[in-house]
Amino acid sequence: MGDLYITRLHEGTIVIYAVSVLLYFIDFLNRNRMANKVAFWLLAFVWGFQTIFLLYYMFDTGRFPVLTLFEGLYFYAWVLVTLSLAINKLLKVDFIVFFTNILGFMIMAIHTFAPVQYDSNVMSDQLVSELLLIHITMAILSYGAFSISFVFSLLYLIQYDLLKRKKWGKLLWRISDLSRLDYWSYILNVVGVPMLILSLILGLQWAWIKVPDLAWYDAKLLGSFIVLAIYSIYLYLKAGKGMHGKSLSLLNIASFLIVLINFFLSGKLSSFHFWYQ
Template sequence: MADVRWIYDLTIFLYAASVLFYLNDFLQSNRKVNRLAFGLLAVVWALQTAFFVSQAITKAYFPVITLFETLFFYSWVLVSLSLAIHYFFRIDLLVFFTNIIGFVVLVLSMFLPETPIKAVSHILTSELLLTHVTLAIFSYGAFSLSMVFSVMYLFQHKMLKERKWTPLLRRLPSLDQLEAYAYRMNMLGVPMLLLSIVLGTIWGKMVLPEKFLLDTKVFFSLLLLAAYSFWLYKRYRDTWQKRRLAQANILAFALLLINFFGVNTSNFHSWW
């Protein structure tokens, strides 16, 4: 892996530069800097893809098992979604805020081993498990974007309420658009998370003891699915104000972070 480590290091350097250029554009509305930031982000995506493929070839499995691998893949998903959103919707501020998350996630992976301390068994590399983890990370990516939309909604709502007319407001979609985008992202994330849990349950029934259903991470994953499903239900019934929906969406994402980083208490959900 050492021979491709330079790709990983260069990715972090260029990603940092891209985020800084986006920050400059955020503060000064500089379109030339914005284009440069986007160009660097496209290069970051290409480098991440190359590094990910090299890992898959070297390890002979889809690399989403260890914490390093899942963090790297999560960051890649966020960059990919950012590029797609930029192409279809041109929401520059969303790209900036999303890639703050993506960059932080990638930096966290720097402090982790690229390969597990123990050899990865054939059980852990089964197609069911790899699909389970992959779908979970994609759902987390969708929920991340939904959270960013909600943060932007609350920010714009506050600015309008206080009658603070700034140039930044002109770069934001309308409140209705922001709320609709958050809803669509959750509509994508919930089915993927549900399918991920179903596949994980099938895999668990095949290779793990019955008590795996009592595992802390399984419980929190079900709680997370219930939280986002309840959010969709309240949004469909239109019984909550949109500002309250945005706040609840951010709280649901906080639960996601707890599930991803804070719950790691079993042998089969251990990162090490």
């Protein structure tokens, strides 16, 4: 029961860590100080739990827990979080903090869900199943964000066309203004992209455990990275280049069509995404 309780706390810490990374990503794009502040305190909460677990392992083993691969991974993740907190508080270098926590999350996920560290085969199988569940859930949530973003872009094009043709009817007034539609389309992609990144990290971890002969040219895998790449381009054009308007909405709609292709078509061609077939 004690080991199961520790495992559940590890999983809860991973969820909090994921939320922190998401908020750092929002701040990374928009310089949102509130998101940065909340992300910092969530990360501090993660660090507190990590420190408690580290002390627990020291007491349980009677030594500093770095002699095995999984002990080393945990200490490595703790070091990354510690450095992230120090950098965020002292140096205010946001780019380093965000990317460091992407790496830290990967290390924590590997440590938490890798079944080799557990003696019980039942617990190992359960953890792998839960890893798959979290991966699928986060992927679907990211697709949901992309879907609603697509709707906002579609409404943007409809509203743009009505204004251009000077159709001053009831439909025009029922649709929100262009700047608001553009803003929310962007915000939903800001939420969807980091969730997709975290989902891919966990999915690759699951594949590494369960599909040792995984073909890295698998259609579903390649499709997911293409989706990530095109939405990353969208965010770069919006946040980095200040692009907006009709062209960006068309790109967002095209991006969502790729999401649909990846979800429905590449799943049929995948060698290991059997739950989509």
